Amino acid sequence: MRKIIIRRNAMRGFLKLVALVFLTGLASQNSWSREITYLRDNWRVQSEKEIQEIKEGGAKLSGPGVNLKVWYPASVPATVLAVLVENKVYPDPYYGVNLTKIPGYVSGRWLAMPEDSPFYPSWWYRTEFAVPESYQGKNLILHLDGINYKANVWLNGKKIGDEKDVIGMFRRFEFDITDLVKFRELNYLAIETIAPGKLPQKRYITKQLEATTGWDDHNPYPPDANVGIWQDVYITATGxxxxxxxxxxxxxxxxxxxxxxxxxxxxxxxxxxxxxxxxxxxxxxxxxxxxxxxxxxxxxxxxxxxxxxxxxxxxxxxxxxxxxxxxxxxxxxxxxxxxxxxxxxxxxxxxxGIREITSYINDEGWRTFKVNGKNILIRGGAWMTSDMLLRLTPKRYEALVRYAKEAGFNMLRSEGFSIRETEEFYSLCDKYGIMVTQQIFGRNIPDEKLAVSCVEDMILRIRNHPSLVHFLGHDETFPTQTLDAAYRELIAKYIPDRTYQPHSGAFNVKDRFETGGTRTGTLELWTYAGPAHYYTHKKDGAWGFAQSGGIGGVIADKESIKRMLPDDQLWPQWSEAFSLHTVIQGAEYFNYLRKAIYRRYGEPKNFDDFWWIITANNYESARGMFEAYARNKYSATGITTWKYDASWPAALTWQYVDWYLLPTGAYFGAKKACEPLHIQYSYDDNSIYIVNSYYREFKGLKADVKIYNYDLTEKFSKTEIADVAPDGKTELFKMTMPQGLSKSFFLALKLYDGDGKLVTDNFYWLSTTPEKPARRYFGAVALSKGSFFDHSDLRKLPPVKLSLSCQNKNSGSDQAILVSVKNPTNHLAFFIKMELLKGKDGLQVAPSYWSDNYFSLLPGEEKLVLVSFAQSDLETKEPVIKVGGWNIEPVDCAPGR
Known part of the structure; x- marks a missing residue:
């Protein structure tokens, strides 16, 4: 099979034609019969309002002699707004409040596009291309793998596709063009794209009405509603x-x-x-x-x-x-x-891939997964469309899926309001071993025939991927009886070894018997859930399977926030730009989080102060959530947290990896909790556990457990030798907390193998003040009542200067640097943050994969940390390791210095 890509900026006129025919003719020398010509470059895009020849219609636009001076050059796939941003018609919509200044922008969630929006009229895509002479005598098919939302398609003056048939964002379309294609001269393709959202202007109680992206409440809506060509356009030639x-x-x-x-x-x-x-x-x-x-x-x-x-x-x-x-x-x-x-x-x-992954409802009514005959605890997150403008790059996919693997996640739930994901996504999940639950839609689509056609096409396209394991019907709602029956029939017909449930899960856990064995968390997943929450609550704690669990808002990396917001919008918190870069509900949900962490850590004085306390809170809360599920397996069978990634630069939202491909504090808390051989503390009964996720036994493990007061005097010490069964857990002991503990104190856990080599460590900051917030409706915390851990003394920790050295290491296809971090002082080095920079004063390298981050070091302790990255991401700059932290004086090093 030979692939040809028509590139932009080829020669004009006859020379361009000769070059294209010659190059594509060379490409036909192969042993495979099918040939593919991708039409990715040399496109032009324009609104029907600005096209001189629009009255003559598609017949004229799909022929020679069109005035292209006012058309925008483009490559496809690209939505209309992506094309306009690329052509500098609008400034970067991801910075500050620029998005709100784009004509047609509507604040909040919407389904009906305003009629005065510039994206309400049709937008045309046009290209010229030559066909290889080797295609003569073969059957030629034009493929449109993704348009949004409707299209009229014209080739060489003939209409080959009508909007009545070419409709639906998640369908692929084919057109037999054998008799229309011209050889040894240019061909002209014109595609009129028609946006979704041409609906009556009224308030809708649903979140999705059409077979297109929905965006739910986690993201602003793109003003163009993603109209345009969002997947490849190409021609195949066969016998x-x-x-x-x-x-x-x-x-x-x-x-x-x-x-x-x-x-x-x-x-x-x-x-x-x-x-x-x-x-x-x-x-x-x-x-x-x-x-x-x-x-x-x-x-x-x-x-x-x-x-x-x-x-x-x-x-x-x-x-x-x-x-x-x-x-x-x-x-x-x-x-x-x-x-x-x-x-x-x-x-x-x-x-x-050859594997057998099944799911079933256990005796308590919860969905449980088995992989190749063995139980597996599901730990992961909700996968969102990786970019709001659908600029779906291989680098972004690779980074996000690999980050999931590096965190110890084993499942991503592809959200039903997002796109139906690409081959790139599923192939990377196959490569990195990330199972996928595919949600079908967010809500019921009134055009049920169209909805079913989209689902049928999706199943046929993705069914070979071993990573695809399960289907969800709709988000927090049931499909209609007709849709539910159709989904079941399609799965049984085309992919019978995958399982299905109709509903992602209700707030009331009793409804799990109808929804399919899972639940949605209560409001704590959107507002605030501290590190003890999933231990001390049953109905919305670490029990059963939560399709949407969570800890509340997660803040992006500090550098990322400073890249998305002007300096004058960083503080106080709810500035115009900061509010826009949260979620469309803005402060409503995240005020719970803000007030809770102020009670735990004290009120911040500035943006940096605010960022550190919320990041520390995110780390301990995410770690506590995933550790609770691990301790409680298999009465707890799984959790996919809401959510994993961000579709645009979000300052404070539900995200474990931010849009700039930098992991958050919550990410590293989850990574610590999900390591496959792990030692952990239980917030409810002070027990210490070893949790094993491998399918092999470990014998003779040594656990060291120590408690330190705020002044680092040792208050408790115990060593235990233990074994842990395959996919098992071993309770070492329950601690009785010693007398005389300070308001804030520390718990240090270390786990060694039978040869005395350190396997892992874990460091907790605890409080003698109990974490027992009062509850309101649907599980939201009552901030004026109850009690919270008091960590205010942590803000008085004395500054620490660390010793640092680093050296280059080989790490497969990656570049890697091994960093030695040592605390030479008599003070605690708390919550240390490692960064890899492009040069001493440059931005962080993203992605960069750290073996550990946001860790703490007691006096005299040393830690080795490995960071892996792609050499090309340095952009020819020197790699510099920068270390800071809660009470850490910044220091840096570079290999070879």
Missing amino acids: AIAIKNPYVQTKLEIPQLNEAHLTISADLVNRTDKEVSGELTGTIENINFKQAVKLAPREVKTVWFKPEQFKQLNIKNPRVWWPSPVGPQELYDLKMEVRVDGKISDDEKVTF
Whole structure:
């Protein structure tokens, strides 16, 4: 299979045509029959209001002689607003309050686009391209893999697609252009895109009405509603028979895992008006299979290879795909080709994994997952569209999915208000071992036929990915009976080894029996849940499966906030820009968090003070939440926190990795809690546990437990030797807190293996004042009542200057630096933050993957920390390690200094 990409800025006129034909002709020299030409560059975009020839319609616009002077140059995929921002029509919408100044912007959540919006009229995309001469005699198909929301499609003066049929953001469209394409001259493609939101102007009680992005309440709505072309446009050339939708369904022998049974299918399409016979073959490494096929004119037929008839599809001792970190992510390639008259007519390749992941409802009514026959505790987050303008880059996908893996997460729940994710996303989840639950929609779509078409296309597109394990119907609501039945039918037909539930989960845990075994957290997930919350509450604590758990608002990295907000908008907190860069509800939810942390840490004096106390609170709360689920497995079966990533630069929202690809304090708290062999403290009964997420036993582990007062006098010390079973947990002991503890005190845990090597450590700041906030409706805290940990003394810790050294280390394909951090003083070095900079005064390298961060060091302690990164992200600058922290004097080092 050969891919060709038409690039922008080619030569004009005849020279451009000759160059394109020559280059694409060269690309046809290959052993595969199918050829693909991607039409990514050399596009122009403009509103119908500004197009001189608009009265002559698509017939004129899809031909020569169009005045392009007022059109904006573009590459696709790109939404209209993304094109306009790229062309500097509007300033960066992600900075300050620039977004609000874009015409058509509406504050808050909306479904109906204002009629005076510049995005209400149609926007046209137009390109010119040459077709390789090698395509002559083949069947040519134009593919639109994603438009929003409707489109009229014209090629060389002919209308080939109408908005009545070309509708729905999550559908792929194909047009047979065999008889329309011209060789040795330019072809002209014009696509009229029509925005969603052309609805009556009124208040809607739902959050989603059309088969498009919904954005819910976690993000401003883009003024253009993402109108435009958001996925690839390309042309394929095949012979008489084409292959579509190849699929590999795997069945493992459980628990031995010593044999896998593969069922393989593919749809064959006869592109001609004649009966055609051929042979369909498949190859998986050294396994080969084939069968003869015959198709009537224009017939579409599903061809099956079943292990009962094709014995070679019963594979002995297969390489098995596991989620991270419990095993390797083994993948196979299936190559299929169909021959007609002995010549290759078409070919396809798909990647798949052999694994068996199931879910079921346990005796307490909670959804529970098994992977290859073994229980697995689900820990992860809700995945949001990675960019509000749908600028979906490989780097952003790679960073976010790898960050999840590095944090010890094993599942991402793809949110139903977001896009239906791309191949890039799912392939990276396959690579890094991150399971995916795919939510189908956020709410009911009134055009149910369209909704079902979108779901059918999505399933056919993503079903080969081993990372895809489960489907959710809708967010916090039930689908209609018609939609629910249709979802179940589609899954049973196309992907029967995945499970489904209709509803993400209700606030009332009793409703889990109807929703499918999960719950949504109560208001604490949006407002405030401290580190003890998930231990001390049952109905909304670490029990069962929470599709949306949470700790309240999470603040972005300090550098990120200073990149998104002007200096005069940083403080006081609820400035115009700061409020915009929260969520569309603004201060309503996050005032709970703000007031709670002020009671815990005292009121901040400035922005830096505010940032440190909320980041520390985020760390301990996220760690406490995930640790509570780990201790309580398997009466607790899983949690996907609301939410994982941010779709635009958010200062304070629900996010573990911010838009600038910098992890938050909550991320590193979760990373500590989710490490696969872990020692932890329980806030409810003062117990110490070792938790093992591996499927192997550990013997002779040594745990050191120490309590220190605020002045670092030792108040408690105990060492325990223990074993921990595979996927098990071992309670070491329950502590009786010693007398004479200071208001704030510290708990230091260390875990060593049988050879005395440090496996991990964990450091807690605790208080003699109990954490027992009063509760209001739906679980929100009553801030004027109850009690909170008192950590106000932490703000009086004396300053510490650390000793620092660093050296380059090899780390696979990454660059890496090993940093030694030592506390040479007699004081506690509290909440140390490590940063990798592009030069001494540069921005942070993002992404950068730290083995640990936001840690503390007692007097004389030293820690080795590894950071991995891509050399190209340094942008030719020297890598500099900068270390700061709660009470840390900034210091830096560079390898080789």
